[in-house]
Amino acid sequence: MDYKISKTEFGQKPHFDLPTPLFYQELGEDGLVKLFNDFYDLLVDSDISNFFPQDEEELAKVKSHNVKFFIEACGGPKYYTQAVGHFDMIKAHEPFSITEKARTEWLGCMQQVLANVDISQDAKKSFWNYLETFSKHTVNVDTGLKLPEDIVKV
Numbered sequence: 001m002d003y004k005i006s007k008t009e010f011g012q013k014p015h016f017d018l019p020t021p022l023f024y025q026e027l028g029e030d031g032l033v034k035l036f037n038d039f040y041d042l043l044v045d046s047d048i049s050n051f052f053p054q055d056e057e058e059l060a061k062v063k064s065h066n067v068k069f070f071i072e073a074c075g076g077p078k079y080y081t082q083a084v085g086h087f088d089m090i091k092a093h094e095p096f097s098i099t100e101k102a103r104t105e106w107l108g109c110m111q112q113v114l115a116n117v118d119i120s121q122d123a124k125k126s127f128w129n130y131l132e133t134f135s136k137h138t139v140n141v142d143t144g145l146k147l148p149e150d151i152v153k154v
């Protein structure tokens with residue numbers, strides 16, 4: 001599968017579609033919990049590990065909120081709403097200086113764990129498209145950074 005990452009136009013909050021219900025049906029709740037455990041194992045070792053709590057208990061809390069959110073977003077029980085309440089994507093990420101590079105690193109960790117999951121390509125693609133677009137809402141630092149496809153060699 002092609003895990004395409006398109007560039008964020010700084011300041012734009014593009015419309016996105018939620019993942020197809022197929023994704024949750026095929027992966028199941030346990031599969032999603034495992035996916036996010038594996039994802040966090042990569043994140044804490046990544047170039048953006050500094051954004052995440054170093055304290056194990058605090059990290060476990062963030063991870064648990066995250067998985068609750070994604071279960072709900074994928075059409076499962078409303079665990080996040082019940083446990084935390086309303087989620088504001090921009091506010092939640094405001095305390096962190098998230099550049100396009102950081103977003104790409106985050107997506108790169110997700111790509112690695114998603115590649116190991118045995119579900120249909122349609123389900124995977126739909127989840128990836130959701131993440132790829134919605135993650136643009138977290139970018140709150142404009143570095144003017146160009147992705148490789150924009151760099152014209154002279």
Ligand code: HEM
Nearest residue numbers: 051052053062065066069092098102103106131134135138
């Ligand atoms: C579609 C993409 C994303 C979604 C839906 C998402 C959603 C969330 C949610 C639900 C939480 C937990 C909030 C809570 O505690 O209630 C969270 C936390 C966090 N997210 Fe994201 N996120 C996304 C992408 C990113 C990206 C690209 C980055 C950085 C590069 C990032 C960095 C963080 C950090 C650092 C936290 C931890 C906050 C803390 O320590 O409390 N997220 N995110």
